[in-house]
Amino acid sequence: MGVFQQTANLYLGLVHYPIYDKQKEVVATAVTNFDIHDIARCARTYGLGGFFVITPLESQIQLVERIIRHWVEGAGSSYNPTRKESLSLVQISRSIDETERTLADLWKKRVKRIATGASPHPQCIGFGPLRKILEDRETPFLILFGTGWGLTQEVKDDSDYVLAPIEGKGYNHLSVRSAVAIILDRLLGQDL
Amino acid sequence: MGVFQQTANLYLGLVHYPIYDKQKEVVATAVTNFDIHDIARCARTYGLGGFFVITPLESQIQLVERIIRHWVEGAGSSYNPTRKESLSLVQISRSIDETERTLADLWKKRVKRIATGASPHPQCIGFGPLRKILEDRETPFLILFGTGWGLTQEVKDDSDYVLAPIEGKGYNHLSVRSAVAIILDRLLGQDL
Numbered sequence: 001m002g003v004f005q006q007t008a009n010l011y012l013g014l015v016h017y018p019i020y021d022k023q024k025e026v027v028a029t030a031v032t033n034f035d036i037h038d039i040a041r042c043a044r045t046y047g048l049g050g051f052f053v054i055t056p057l058e059s060q061i062q063l064v065e066r067i068i069r070h071w072v073e074g075a076g077s078s079y080n081p082t083r084k085e086s087l088s089l090v091q092i093s094r095s096i097d098e099t100e101r102t103l104a105d106l107w108k109k110r111v112k113r114i115a116t117g118a119s120p121h122p123q124c125i126g127f128g129p130l131r132k133i134l135e136d137r138e139t140p141f142l143i144l145f146g147t148g149w150g151l152t153q154e155v156k157d158d159s160d161y162v163l164a165p166i167e168g169k170g171y172n173h174l175s176v177r178s179a180v181a182i183i184l185d186r187l188l189g190q191d192l
Numbered sequence: 193m194g195v196f197q198q199t200a201n202l203y204l205g206l207v208h209y210p211i212y213d214k215q216k217e218v219v220a221t222a223v224t225n226f227d228i229h230d231i232a233r234c235a236r237t238y239g240l241g242g243f244f245v246i247t248p249l250e251s252q253i254q255l256v257e258r259i260i261r262h263w264v265e266g267a268g269s270s271y272n273p274t275r276k277e278s279l280s281l282v283q284i285s286r287s288i289d290e291t292e293r294t295l296a297d298l299w300k301k302r303v304k305r306i307a308t309g310a311s312p313h314p315q316c317i318g319f320g321p322l323r324k325i326l327e328d329r330e331t332p333f334l335i336l337f338g339t340g341w342g343l344t345q346e347v348k349d350d351s352d353y354v355l356a357p358i359e360g361k362g363y364n365h366l367s368v369r370s371a372v373a374i375i376l377d378r379l380l381g382q383d384l
Contacts (some may be wrong), residue, residue: 034226038367045360045370082365167382168237173274175230178237178373181366182381185374190359 008049009137010188011111012180013099013144014039016055020149029148031060036067038177039145040086046188049140052093052102064092096155100142107140114143115159116183117150118172124164127186133161134187143183145176200241201329202380203303204372205291205336206231208247212341221340223252228259230369231337232278238380241332244285244294256284288347292334299332306335307351308375309342310364316356319378325353326379335375337368 014035017028036053043051053064068087070076077084093099096113103111114130115121125133134141144151144159156162165172166182174182206227209220228245235243245256260279262268269276285291288305295303306322307313317325326333336343336351348354357364358374366374 034367034369038370041366042370044363045358045366047361082363085363086365166237166377169239171233171236171274171277173278174233174237174373175226175369177226177367177369178230178234181370181373182377185358185377186381189374189378 008047009139010134010141010143011049011052011099011103012039012043012184013052013054013093013096013142014176014180015096015144015146015151015155016053016057016060016148017095018152018155019146020152022149024149026152027148028055028057028060030057031055031063032147033067035147035177036064036087036090037083039180040090041083042181042184043089044086046184048089048184050091051089052091052099052142054093054096054099056094061092061094064090096144103140103142109138109140111140111142112160113158114141114161114163115151115156116143116145116163116165116179117156118165118174118179119150120165121156121162124162126164127183130161130163131187143187145180147176200239201331202326202333202335203241203244203291203295204231204235204376205244205246205285205288205334206368206372207288207336207338207343207347208245208249208252208340209287210344210347211338212344214341216341218344219340220247220249222249223247223256224339225259227339227369228256228279228282229275231372232282233275234373234376235281236278238376240281240376242283243281244283244291244334246285246288246291248286253284253286256282288336295332295334301330301332303332303334304352305350306333306353306355307343307348308335308337308355308357308371309348310357310366310371311342312357313348313354316354318356319375322353322355323379335379337372339368 071087263279
């Protein structure tokens with residue numbers, strides 16, 4: 001299981017509850033194996049402090065634990081040590097609140113929450129300004145990504161920042177895996 | 193099946209052969225369902241001309257055809273029309289050469305090939321300079337991504353450009369899905 005450290009001030013949370021489904025009902029989504037691998041590898045690439053898989057469902061928690069164990073301690077760790085490196089960053093959390101408490105305890109400081117999404121929000125912040133804000137290394141930030149049809153309005157309203165959507169050419173239906181990759185690169189990637 | 197048009201001058205090829213495996217042997221990899229969905233959605237987001245799944249294996253060709261048919265014509269097309277939009281961009285091709293011939297026929301012009309990879313190459317081009325080159329809308333470009341352990345040296349050597357790797361913090365093991373997302377955003381995304 002991942003042991004978190006204050007190596008970096010940005011942490012990522014992949015939210016499986018509360019989430020909208022296609023009909024805009026609030027639901028809990030199932031965990032996708034590819035999300036965990038792809039996002040853990042991005043988190044490691046961009047030097048994040050950690051990656052929280054947020055789900056209250058016991059069956060899903062056990063699934064994630066099994067995946068992490070396989071790659072961090074089990075047969076996968078010797079087959080592919082780079083997966084061990086990335087999956088060591090993964091930790092399970094039962095709720096957004098629990099995630100924020102974990103980080104607040106670690107940093108002895110309130111965590112600033114950043115919400116993401118595909119639709120515009122009246123008070124959203126651009127990538128350039130947020131990149132500047134993240135340079136404050138004394139403050140822990142938690143950037144949340146929604147699975148399913150995205151984070152609920154309430155989660156966004158309770159955030160310190162709502163990041164502007166990635167603007168596509170009239171199409172904004174990226175997978176959460178692709179959105180994570182692009183957003184981390186824009187916020188933390190090297191200047192070109 | 194996707195019908196290609198000259199709507200944009202950049203096309204993407206996901207190469208399943210020839211590819212290195214873990215031991216640097218040249219192999220053909222199996223198609224991954226998530227690659228097709230995630231990359232098609234990125235291709236649609238960034239306005240690419242098309243997305244070629246390159247594999248010589250008959251079983252894999254049939255698998256890809258089945259996936260595309262489900263989402264473009266079958267039950268998936270009404271369940272989720274945004275997948276229809278993205279998967280309409282997907283076409284199967286049996287080799288890199290066949291892909292380049294298809295595009296050359298369409299454009300009546302030689303295609304310029306761009307190779308990508310996680311390791312540095314002596315003659316690689318940076319993201320900024322390549323972004324400028326892609327502004328030449330009269331020339332068709334094919335950007336190739338390798339599955340498995342990456343494109344072969346020969347494929348790179350035969351390319352017009354080899355793109356610089358994405359620099360991570362001492363870790364460059366992104367999934368091909370994440371690499372596609374980041375690279376398309378760097379080459380075609382809106383300025384921040």
